[in-house]
Amino acid sequence: MPLLDDLAIPPDEREMTRRRFLSAVGVGALTVAGVGTAVVGVHYMRPNVLFEPESRFRAGHLSALPAGGLLAFPERKVYVVRSADGVYALSMTCTHLGCMTRHEADRGRIFCPCHGSQFDLRGVVIGGPAPRPLPRLLVTLKDGVLEVDTRKVVDPDFVLKVT
Amino acid sequence: MGRVLAALTGNRVWRSIVRHGAPDSNRNRALIIFSNFFLHTHPVKARLRAIAFTRTFYLGILSASAFFLLTVTGIFLMFYYRPAVPEAYEDMKDLEFVVSAGMFLRNLHRWAAHAMVALVFLHMVRVFFAGAYRPPREFNWVIGVGLLVLTLLLSFTGYLLPWDQLAYWAITVGTNMANAVPVLGPDIRFLMLGGNTIGENTLIRFYVLHCMVLPLALILLLSVHMWRVRKDGGLYIPPDEPPASKDGETGGKAS
Numbered sequence: 001m002p003l004l005d006d007l008a009i010p011p012d013e014r015e016m017t018r019r020r021f022l023s024a025v026g027v028g029a030l031t032v033a034g035v036g037t038a039v040v041g042v043h044y045m046r047p048n049v050l051f052e053p054e055s056r057f058r059a060g061h062l063s064a065l066p067a068g069g070l071l072a073f074p075e076r077k078v079y080v081v082r083s084a085d086g087v088y089a090l091s092m093t094c095t096h097l098g099c100m101t102r103h104e105a106d107r108g109r110i111f112c113p114c115h116g117s118q119f120d121l122r123g124v125v126i127g128g129p130a131p132r133p134l135p136r137l138l139v140t141l142k143d144g145v146l147e148v149d150t151r152k153v154v155d156p157d158f159v160l161k162v163t
Numbered sequence: 164m165g166r167v168l169a170a171l172t173g174n175r176v177w178r179s180i181v182r183h184g185a186p187d188s189n190r191n192r193a194l195i196i197f198s199n200f201f202l203h204t205h206p207v208k209a210r211l212r213a214i215a216f217t218r219t220f221y222l223g224i225l226s227a228s229a230f231f232l233l234t235v236t237g238i239f240l241m242f243y244y245r246p247a248v249p250e251a252y253e254d255m256k257d258l259e260f261v262v263s264a265g266m267f268l269r270n271l272h273r274w275a276a277h278a279m280v281a282l283v284f285l286h287m288v289r290v291f292f293a294g295a296y297r298p299p300r301e302f303n304w305v306i307g308v309g310l311l312v313l314t315l316l317l318s319f320t321g322y323l324l325p326w327d328q329l330a331y332w333a334i335t336v337g338t339n340m341a342n343a344v345p346v347l348g349p350d351i352r353f354l355m356l357g358g359n360t361i362g363e364n365t366l367i368r369f370y371v372l373h374c375m376v377l378p379l380a381l382i383l384l385l386s387v388h389m390w391r392v393r394k395d396g397g398l399y400i401p402p403d404e405p406p407a408s409k410d411g412e413t414g415g416k417a418s
Contacts, residue, residue: 042354045354045357046353046354047357047358047364050358050359051362051363052358052359052360052362097335097336097339097340098335098336098338098339098342099332099335099336114332114336
Protein backbone atom coordinates (compact mmCIF):
# COMPACT_ATOMS: atom_id res chain seq x y z
CA MET A 1 0.00 0.00 0.00
CA PRO A 2 1.59 3.32 -1.03
CA LEU A 3 2.24 5.97 1.59
CA LEU A 4 0.27 9.21 1.40
CA ASP A 5 3.46 11.21 0.77
CA ASP A 6 4.26 9.17 -2.32
CA LEU A 7 0.92 10.07 -3.82
CA ALA A 8 1.37 13.80 -3.19
CA ILE A 9 1.96 15.85 -6.31
CA PRO A 10 5.38 17.56 -6.13
CA PRO A 11 4.85 21.29 -5.56
CA ASP A 12 4.78 23.44 -8.63
CA GLU A 13 7.31 26.29 -8.95
CA ARG A 14 4.50 28.82 -8.69
CA GLU A 15 2.70 27.05 -5.92
CA MET A 16 2.58 28.77 -2.55
CA THR A 17 4.18 26.56 0.06
CA ARG A 18 3.97 27.26 3.76
CA ARG A 19 7.66 28.17 3.84
CA ARG A 20 7.34 30.60 0.97
CA PHE A 21 4.24 32.19 2.47
CA LEU A 22 5.83 32.67 5.89
CA SER A 23 9.04 34.12 4.49
CA ALA A 24 7.00 36.54 2.34
CA VAL A 25 5.06 37.60 5.45
CA GLY A 26 8.34 37.98 7.36
CA VAL A 27 10.05 40.06 4.68
CA GLY A 28 6.91 42.18 4.31
CA ALA A 29 6.70 42.82 8.05
CA LEU A 30 10.39 43.78 8.23
CA THR A 31 9.97 46.12 5.25
CA VAL A 32 6.97 47.85 6.85
CA ALA A 33 8.87 48.15 10.15
CA GLY A 34 11.98 49.49 8.38
CA VAL A 35 10.11 52.09 6.32
CA GLY A 36 8.08 53.09 9.38
CA THR A 37 11.24 53.54 11.45
CA ALA A 38 12.79 55.69 8.72
CA VAL A 39 9.68 57.88 8.37
CA VAL A 40 9.26 58.33 12.13
CA GLY A 41 13.02 58.97 12.43
CA VAL A 42 12.95 61.81 9.89
CA HIS A 43 9.80 63.22 11.53
CA TYR A 44 11.51 63.12 14.90
CA MET A 45 14.48 65.04 13.54
CA ARG A 46 12.23 67.84 12.19
CA PRO A 47 11.57 70.24 15.05
CA ASN A 48 7.91 71.30 15.45
CA VAL A 49 8.66 74.49 17.35
CA LEU A 50 11.38 76.89 16.28
CA PHE A 51 12.78 79.51 18.61
CA GLU A 52 13.56 81.87 15.77
CA PRO A 53 12.44 85.49 15.26
CA GLU A 54 9.06 85.87 13.60
CA SER A 55 9.19 86.41 9.87
CA ARG A 56 7.09 89.62 9.98
CA PHE A 57 8.46 92.70 11.65
CA ARG A 58 7.98 96.46 11.71
CA ALA A 59 10.73 98.39 9.97
CA GLY A 60 9.84 101.78 11.43
CA HIS A 61 7.84 104.82 10.33
CA LEU A 62 7.96 105.70 6.65
CA SER A 63 8.89 109.27 7.50
CA ALA A 64 12.11 108.00 9.11
CA LEU A 65 13.30 106.81 5.71
CA PRO A 66 14.05 109.63 3.28
CA ALA A 67 14.33 109.00 -0.47
CA GLY A 68 17.73 107.48 -1.26
CA GLY A 69 18.00 106.17 2.26
CA LEU A 70 18.75 102.63 3.43
CA LEU A 71 17.96 101.00 6.77
CA ALA A 72 19.76 97.81 7.79
CA PHE A 73 18.20 95.27 10.16
CA PRO A 74 21.00 92.77 10.86
CA GLU A 75 18.86 90.87 13.40
CA ARG A 76 16.32 90.20 10.66
CA LYS A 77 18.84 90.06 7.80
CA VAL A 78 16.93 92.69 5.80
CA TYR A 79 17.71 96.03 4.14
CA VAL A 80 14.84 98.45 3.60
CA VAL A 81 15.65 100.85 0.77
CA ARG A 82 13.76 103.92 -0.42
CA SER A 83 14.41 104.89 -4.01
CA ALA A 84 12.78 107.66 -6.01
CA ASP A 85 9.97 105.22 -6.97
CA GLY A 86 9.17 103.88 -3.57
CA VAL A 87 10.23 101.40 -0.91
CA TYR A 88 11.51 97.85 -1.24
CA ALA A 89 13.16 95.33 1.06
CA LEU A 90 16.22 93.26 0.17
CA SER A 91 17.43 90.11 1.84
CA MET A 92 20.78 90.65 3.54
CA THR A 93 21.77 87.03 2.88
CA CYS A 94 24.25 86.63 0.05
CA THR A 95 22.89 84.48 -2.80
CA HIS A 96 26.27 82.79 -3.17
CA LEU A 97 26.63 80.76 0.03
CA GLY A 98 24.46 82.51 2.57
CA CYS A 99 26.83 84.85 4.39
CA MET A 100 25.55 88.15 5.72
CA THR A 101 26.31 91.07 3.40
CA ARG A 102 26.96 94.61 4.59
CA HIS A 103 26.06 97.99 3.20
CA GLU A 104 29.06 100.11 2.27
CA ALA A 105 27.58 103.60 2.25
CA ASP A 106 30.72 105.33 0.97
CA ARG A 107 30.81 103.14 -2.15
CA GLY A 108 27.05 102.93 -2.56
CA ARG A 109 27.06 99.14 -2.74
CA ILE A 110 26.32 95.98 -0.79
CA PHE A 111 29.33 93.74 -0.17
CA CYS A 112 29.74 90.18 1.07
CA PRO A 113 32.88 89.62 3.18
CA CYS A 114 32.98 85.84 2.65
CA HIS A 115 33.79 85.61 -1.05
CA GLY A 116 33.61 89.21 -2.29
CA SER A 117 30.23 89.34 -4.02
CA GLN A 118 29.00 92.87 -4.75
CA PHE A 119 25.49 94.15 -5.31
CA ASP A 120 24.14 97.58 -6.09
CA LEU A 121 21.35 99.07 -3.99
CA ARG A 122 18.72 97.49 -6.26
CA GLY A 123 20.16 94.11 -5.29
CA VAL A 124 21.64 93.45 -8.76
CA VAL A 125 24.96 91.58 -8.86
CA ILE A 126 27.80 93.86 -9.94
CA GLY A 127 30.72 91.60 -9.07
CA GLY A 128 31.90 88.43 -7.41
CA PRO A 129 30.58 84.87 -7.46
CA ALA A 130 26.93 85.52 -6.51
CA PRO A 131 24.71 83.83 -9.10
CA ARG A 132 21.47 85.73 -8.44
CA PRO A 133 20.39 89.20 -7.30
CA LEU A 134 19.42 89.67 -3.66
CA PRO A 135 15.78 88.60 -3.37
CA ARG A 136 13.19 91.29 -2.68
CA LEU A 137 10.85 90.72 0.24
CA LEU A 138 7.26 91.83 0.70
CA VAL A 139 6.87 95.32 2.19
CA THR A 140 3.52 96.69 3.24
CA LEU A 141 2.50 100.01 4.74
CA LYS A 142 0.12 100.02 7.66
CA ASP A 143 -0.79 103.35 9.29
CA GLY A 144 2.44 104.86 8.05
CA VAL A 145 4.55 102.04 9.43
CA LEU A 146 6.53 99.76 7.14
CA GLU A 147 6.14 96.03 7.62
CA VAL A 148 8.42 93.40 6.11
CA ASP A 149 7.74 89.68 5.80
CA THR A 150 11.07 87.88 5.40
CA ARG A 151 9.43 84.67 4.24
CA LYS A 152 7.56 86.24 1.31
CA VAL A 153 9.85 86.72 -1.67
CA VAL A 154 8.43 89.01 -4.37
CA ASP A 155 9.35 89.94 -7.95
CA PRO A 156 12.82 91.48 -8.40
CA ASP A 157 11.23 94.72 -9.63
CA PHE A 158 8.71 95.00 -6.80
CA VAL A 159 8.50 98.49 -5.34
CA LEU A 160 5.95 99.73 -2.83
CA LYS A 161 4.74 103.05 -4.19
CA VAL A 162 4.72 105.69 -1.50
CA THR A 163 3.90 109.33 -1.59
CA MET B 164 65.65 34.69 38.45
CA GLY B 165 64.56 31.72 36.42
CA ARG B 166 62.54 30.45 39.37
CA VAL B 167 60.78 33.78 39.82
CA LEU B 168 59.88 33.85 36.14
CA ALA B 169 58.66 30.26 36.31
CA ALA B 170 56.52 31.04 39.37
CA LEU B 171 55.11 34.13 37.67
CA THR B 172 54.21 32.40 34.42
CA GLY B 173 53.44 28.96 35.85
CA ASN B 174 50.56 29.88 38.13
CA ARG B 175 46.92 29.40 37.31
CA VAL B 176 46.03 33.10 36.94
CA TRP B 177 48.75 33.75 34.37
CA ARG B 178 47.91 30.60 32.46
CA SER B 179 44.23 31.50 32.41
CA ILE B 180 45.09 34.75 30.59
CA VAL B 181 48.11 33.76 28.47
CA ARG B 182 47.51 30.50 26.63
CA HIS B 183 50.88 30.15 24.96
CA GLY B 184 54.49 29.59 25.97
CA ALA B 185 57.52 31.77 25.38
CA PRO B 186 58.08 32.72 21.72
CA ASP B 187 60.75 30.08 21.29
CA SER B 188 59.05 28.06 18.58
CA ASN B 189 57.13 28.94 15.42
CA ARG B 190 54.01 27.45 16.99
CA ASN B 191 54.22 29.74 20.02
CA ARG B 192 55.06 32.75 17.87
CA ALA B 193 51.93 32.07 15.84
CA LEU B 194 49.84 31.52 18.97
CA ILE B 195 50.92 34.89 20.36
CA ILE B 196 49.37 36.58 17.34
CA PHE B 197 46.13 34.73 16.95
CA SER B 198 45.29 34.05 20.58
CA ASN B 199 45.48 37.78 21.29
CA PHE B 200 42.36 39.84 20.62
CA PHE B 201 44.34 42.97 19.79
CA LEU B 202 46.83 41.24 17.50
CA HIS B 203 44.52 38.76 15.79
CA THR B 204 43.82 41.18 12.95
CA HIS B 205 47.44 40.68 11.92
CA PRO B 206 48.54 37.75 9.83
CA VAL B 207 50.68 35.22 11.68
CA LYS B 208 53.35 35.56 9.04
CA ALA B 209 54.17 38.39 6.67
CA ARG B 210 56.83 38.72 4.04
CA LEU B 211 59.43 41.32 4.89
CA ARG B 212 59.12 43.02 1.53
CA ALA B 213 55.35 43.35 2.07
CA ILE B 214 55.79 45.23 5.32
CA ALA B 215 58.74 47.37 4.21
CA PHE B 216 58.21 51.05 5.03
CA THR B 217 58.38 52.19 1.41
CA ARG B 218 55.64 49.74 0.41
CA THR B 219 52.85 51.57 2.27
CA PHE B 220 54.62 54.35 4.22
CA TYR B 221 52.43 52.95 7.04
CA LEU B 222 49.77 55.46 5.99
CA GLY B 223 46.84 53.23 6.93
CA ILE B 224 47.97 52.55 10.48
CA LEU B 225 48.98 56.22 10.81
CA SER B 226 45.42 57.27 9.84
CA ALA B 227 44.01 54.84 12.39
CA SER B 228 46.49 56.16 15.00
CA ALA B 229 45.32 59.71 14.32
CA PHE B 230 41.74 58.52 14.87
CA PHE B 231 42.73 56.86 18.15
CA LEU B 232 44.45 60.06 19.29
CA LEU B 233 41.36 62.07 18.33
CA THR B 234 39.12 59.72 20.30
CA VAL B 235 41.23 60.04 23.44
CA THR B 236 41.68 63.83 23.26
CA GLY B 237 38.03 64.24 22.24
CA ILE B 238 36.83 62.36 25.32
CA PHE B 239 38.99 64.61 27.49
CA LEU B 240 37.53 67.72 25.84
CA MET B 241 33.99 66.41 26.42
CA PHE B 242 34.50 66.62 30.19
CA TYR B 243 34.56 70.44 30.01
CA TYR B 244 32.56 71.26 26.89
CA ARG B 245 28.80 71.91 26.98
CA PRO B 246 27.07 72.06 23.58
CA ALA B 247 24.73 74.93 24.49
CA VAL B 248 24.56 78.40 23.00
CA PRO B 249 25.99 80.68 25.63
CA GLU B 250 28.23 77.99 27.18
CA ALA B 251 29.95 76.40 24.17
CA TYR B 252 32.14 79.39 23.33
CA GLU B 253 32.96 80.07 27.00
CA ASP B 254 33.87 76.42 27.61
CA MET B 255 36.14 76.48 24.57
CA LYS B 256 37.83 79.60 25.98
CA ASP B 257 38.09 77.94 29.40
CA LEU B 258 39.75 74.91 27.84
CA GLU B 259 42.15 77.23 26.09
CA PHE B 260 43.11 79.46 29.02
CA VAL B 261 41.95 78.01 32.35
CA VAL B 262 41.92 74.21 32.35
CA SER B 263 45.26 72.52 33.09
CA ALA B 264 46.69 71.12 29.84
CA GLY B 265 43.44 72.19 28.16
CA MET B 266 45.26 74.19 25.52
CA PHE B 267 47.50 71.20 24.81
CA LEU B 268 44.60 68.76 24.46
CA ARG B 269 42.53 71.11 22.31
CA ASN B 270 45.43 71.80 19.99
CA LEU B 271 46.34 68.13 19.85
CA HIS B 272 42.76 67.38 18.84
CA ARG B 273 42.85 70.09 16.22
CA TRP B 274 46.19 69.14 14.67
CA ALA B 275 45.43 65.41 14.78
CA ALA B 276 42.22 66.18 12.89
CA HIS B 277 44.14 68.03 10.18
CA ALA B 278 46.72 65.22 10.12
CA MET B 279 44.03 62.55 9.79
CA VAL B 280 42.52 64.21 6.72
CA ALA B 281 45.98 64.50 5.14
CA LEU B 282 46.93 60.91 6.06
CA VAL B 283 43.69 59.42 4.76
CA PHE B 284 44.17 61.33 1.52
CA LEU B 285 47.80 60.21 1.17
CA HIS B 286 46.80 56.63 2.00
CA MET B 287 44.30 56.79 -0.84
CA VAL B 288 46.91 58.23 -3.21
CA ARG B 289 49.35 55.45 -2.25
CA VAL B 290 46.75 52.73 -2.86
CA PHE B 291 45.82 54.31 -6.17
CA PHE B 292 49.36 54.57 -7.52
CA ALA B 293 50.23 51.07 -6.33
CA GLY B 294 47.16 49.75 -8.18
CA ALA B 295 46.09 48.08 -4.95
CA TYR B 296 42.42 48.89 -5.63
CA ARG B 297 42.23 46.21 -8.36
CA PRO B 298 40.30 42.95 -7.92
CA PRO B 299 39.85 41.36 -5.46
CA ARG B 300 40.33 44.58 -3.50
CA GLU B 301 37.74 46.78 -5.31
CA PHE B 302 35.18 46.61 -2.55
CA ASN B 303 37.75 47.58 0.04
CA TRP B 304 38.45 50.68 -2.05
CA VAL B 305 34.74 51.52 -1.83
CA ILE B 306 34.83 51.09 1.96
CA GLY B 307 37.89 53.35 1.95
CA VAL B 308 35.92 56.04 0.11
CA GLY B 309 33.26 55.72 2.82
CA LEU B 310 35.95 56.20 5.46
CA LEU B 311 37.22 59.31 3.65
CA VAL B 312 33.69 60.76 3.60
CA LEU B 313 33.27 60.00 7.33
CA THR B 314 36.63 61.67 8.05
CA LEU B 315 35.53 64.80 6.18
CA LEU B 316 32.12 64.81 7.90
CA LEU B 317 33.84 64.53 11.28
CA SER B 318 35.99 67.54 10.38
CA PHE B 319 32.91 69.44 9.21
CA THR B 320 30.81 68.71 12.31
CA GLY B 321 33.75 69.48 14.61
CA TYR B 322 34.17 72.84 12.90
CA LEU B 323 30.97 74.26 14.44
CA LEU B 324 31.67 73.25 18.04
CA PRO B 325 33.95 76.19 19.11
CA TRP B 326 30.92 78.39 18.34
CA ASP B 327 32.96 81.38 17.21
CA GLN B 328 32.52 83.55 14.11
CA LEU B 329 34.64 81.25 11.95
CA ALA B 330 32.57 78.23 13.02
CA TYR B 331 29.28 80.03 12.46
CA TRP B 332 30.02 81.24 8.94
CA ALA B 333 31.80 78.06 7.87
CA ILE B 334 28.70 76.04 8.74
CA THR B 335 26.48 78.67 7.11
CA VAL B 336 28.44 78.20 3.89
CA GLY B 337 28.55 74.40 4.27
CA THR B 338 24.84 73.95 4.88
CA ASN B 339 24.04 76.26 1.98
CA MET B 340 26.03 73.91 -0.24
CA ALA B 341 23.69 71.13 0.93
CA ASN B 342 20.86 73.50 -0.02
CA ALA B 343 21.98 73.22 -3.65
CA VAL B 344 21.09 69.50 -3.83
CA PRO B 345 18.30 69.12 -6.41
CA VAL B 346 14.75 68.80 -5.00
CA LEU B 347 15.75 67.66 -1.50
CA GLY B 348 18.26 70.48 -0.83
CA PRO B 349 16.11 72.77 1.37
CA ASP B 350 14.84 69.79 3.38
CA ILE B 351 18.36 68.46 3.95
CA ARG B 352 19.46 71.92 5.10
CA PHE B 353 16.49 72.21 7.44
CA LEU B 354 17.23 68.80 8.97
CA MET B 355 20.95 69.59 9.34
CA LEU B 356 20.27 72.92 11.03
CA GLY B 357 17.19 71.82 12.95
CA GLY B 358 15.64 75.11 11.82
CA ASN B 359 16.07 77.86 9.25
CA THR B 360 19.20 79.38 10.76
CA ILE B 361 22.14 78.10 12.79
CA GLY B 362 21.16 77.95 16.46
CA GLU B 363 20.91 75.78 19.54
CA ASN B 364 19.41 72.89 17.54
CA THR B 365 22.27 72.95 15.06
CA LEU B 366 24.91 72.94 17.77
CA ILE B 367 23.52 69.91 19.58
CA ARG B 368 22.92 68.07 16.31
CA PHE B 369 26.49 68.57 15.18
CA TYR B 370 27.75 67.64 18.67
CA VAL B 371 25.88 64.32 18.70
CA LEU B 372 26.99 63.52 15.16
CA HIS B 373 30.58 64.49 15.97
CA CYS B 374 30.89 62.60 19.26
CA MET B 375 28.63 59.57 18.75
CA VAL B 376 27.16 58.80 15.34
CA LEU B 377 30.10 59.45 13.04
CA PRO B 378 32.83 57.90 15.25
CA LEU B 379 30.75 54.73 15.72
CA ALA B 380 30.12 54.53 11.98
CA LEU B 381 33.83 55.04 11.38
CA ILE B 382 34.82 52.29 13.84
CA LEU B 383 32.38 49.92 12.14
CA LEU B 384 33.67 50.67 8.62
CA LEU B 385 37.28 50.60 9.83
CA SER B 386 36.75 47.09 11.25
CA VAL B 387 35.33 45.86 7.95
CA HIS B 388 38.21 47.60 6.14
CA MET B 389 40.84 45.78 8.24
CA TRP B 390 39.01 42.46 7.96
CA ARG B 391 38.87 42.75 4.20
CA VAL B 392 42.59 43.49 3.94
CA ARG B 393 43.17 40.04 5.48
CA LYS B 394 40.47 38.33 3.42
CA ASP B 395 41.83 39.82 0.19
CA GLY B 396 45.25 38.33 0.83
CA GLY B 397 47.07 40.95 2.85
CA LEU B 398 49.12 43.80 1.48
CA TYR B 399 49.16 44.11 -2.26
CA ILE B 400 52.33 43.15 -4.10
CA PRO B 401 52.31 43.76 -7.85
CA PRO B 402 52.20 40.40 -9.67
CA ASP B 403 55.06 41.44 -11.96
CA GLU B 404 57.37 42.33 -9.11
CA PRO B 405 60.39 40.02 -9.09
CA PRO B 406 60.78 37.93 -5.92
CA ALA B 407 63.27 39.15 -3.34
CA SER B 408 66.94 38.29 -3.92
CA LYS B 409 68.40 35.29 -2.18
CA ASP B 410 70.71 37.22 0.16
CA GLY B 411 67.90 38.29 2.38
CA GLU B 412 64.77 40.20 1.51
CA THR B 413 65.30 43.91 1.26
CA GLY B 414 61.75 44.71 0.24
CA GLY B 415 60.05 47.84 -0.97
CA LYS B 416 61.66 47.73 -4.37
CA ALA B 417 59.01 48.76 -6.84
CA SER B 418 59.26 47.18 -10.22
